[in-house]
Amino acid sequence: MARKPTPAGTPPTSGVAHMVDLVRHVVPPMHPGGIPFVAAPLAVAILGRRKPWLRRAGLASALACATFFRHPHRVPPNRAGVVVAPADGEIALVDHAVPPAELGLGSEERPRVSIFLSVLDVHVQRSPVGGTVRSVVHTPGKFLSADLADASEVNERTSMLIETRDGAEVAVVQIAGLLARRIVNDAQIGDTLPIGDTYGLIRFGSRVDTYLPVGSTLLVERGQRTIGAETVLAQLPTVS
Numbered sequence: 227m228a229r230k231p232t233p234a235g236t237p238p239t240s241g242v243a244h245m246v247d248l249v250r251h252v253v254p255p256m257h258p259g260g261i262p263f264v265a266a267p268l269a270v271a272i273l274g275r276r277k278p279w280l281r282r283a284g285l286a287s288a289l290a291c292a293t294f295f296r297h298p299h300r301v302p303p304n305r306a307g308v309v310v311a312p313a314d315g316e317i318a319l320v321d322h323a324v325p326p327a328e329l330g331l332g333s334e335e336r337p338r339v340s341i342f343l344s345v346l347d348v349h350v351q352r353s354p355v356g357g358t359v360r361s362v363v364h365t366p367g368k369f370l371s372a373d374l375a376d377a378s379e380v381n382e383r384t385s386m387l388i389e390t391r392d393g394a395e396v397a398v399v400q401i402a403g404l405l406a407r408r409i410v411n412d413a414q415i416g417d418t419l420p421i422g423d424t425y426g427l428i429r430f431g432s433r434v435d436t437y438l439p440v441g442s443t444l445l446v447e448r449g450q451r452t453i454g455a456e457t458v459l460a461q462l463p464t465v466s
Contacts, residue, residue, distance in 0.1 A: 255297050295427075297350050300455035302422030307462040309442070310422055311452035312354045312398050313434040315343040320448050323378065325397050325437040326385045328363040337438040339459050340378070341452055343428070351411075351426040352455040353419040354398055354436050355462075357390040362413055369402055377401055378435055384411045384426070388419060392465045397437040400428050422455030439463055 271284025302310050319340035325331040343349055367382040382402040389395055400409045411426040419425060428434075438444075441463035446452070452459075 255299075296348055297424065298348060300352065300422055300453070302455045303458060305458075307392075307464070308421075308458045309354045309396060309436065309438060309460040309462060310352070311339075311341060311454050311457040311459055312351050312436055313341050313343055313452065314348040314454045315341040315434070315452055317446055317448050317450045317452060318342040318433065319375070319435075320444055320446060323437070326363075326365070326378075326383070326399060328365055329361055329385050329387050329397050331387070331395065331397065331437070334440065336440055337442050337444055337460065338435055339438070339444065339446060340433060340435045343432045343434065348454060349428055349432065350424050350454070351398070351400060351428070351434055353388065353421055353423045353425055354459065355388055355390050355394070355396045356419065356421040356423075357388040357394075357396070359386060359413045359415055359417045359419060360389050360395075361385070361387040362411055362415060364409070364411075367402070377403070377433060381433075382409065384409045386411060386413060386425075390462070392462075394439050394462050394465075396439070396462075397435075399435040399437070400426055401433040401435060402428065403432045 267284040267287035269284075271281045271288065274280030274284060317339060319338065321338055322335040323338045324333055324335055362384065363386075364384045365382065368380045370377050370381055378399070378401060384400045385397060386399070387395060387397050400411060402409055408429045409426070409432075410428070413419060413425040436459060438460050439462060443461040443463075444459070445461065446457070446459050
């Protein structure tokens, strides 16, 4: 089995250690939020181990939940002023829209990129920029299909405003969908988030909108697939 190139001077690893390292890179870890959803069907499989159909159903459910809550390692770009995708998925909208009123960003339209997450996508959310969390607001609402344009305004959501070191304000909004009934946002006002850092999770199927400062250069198109923390959505305007 081929070995991944390592920097010069790296101590050699044993065959067993190398196999463990390969497994860790191929099989992503699971977000802690998925532990109860995996533990419950595993318990069913163990308790019902004498009944093949029940054991198989429990194991299959546990595997499906572990896959849904996967939390792969990502490496964000180190270019200054870039905005990365806050989630894996498909870009549903690239347009201009007024940010959610609860963030207090005014009524001027801003560039917006909407990412739709199917139940098969990684569902953790990552900070699109590095900066300080200025606002986190949860707004109750409906559970329409997240790929509808109206979902941004009427669906349940959690809106977060991040201010970069240069003073740019970037808003990221987690939006519930038909199956998504729980939005998790672990960030708090005053937290400093590195670019690409995981801050939340939506269960199960959802949408994430990113609102950018006026003057930002959009670098993606509708229908494009994104990789959270790695796909560059836009370049922020240069600070004079």
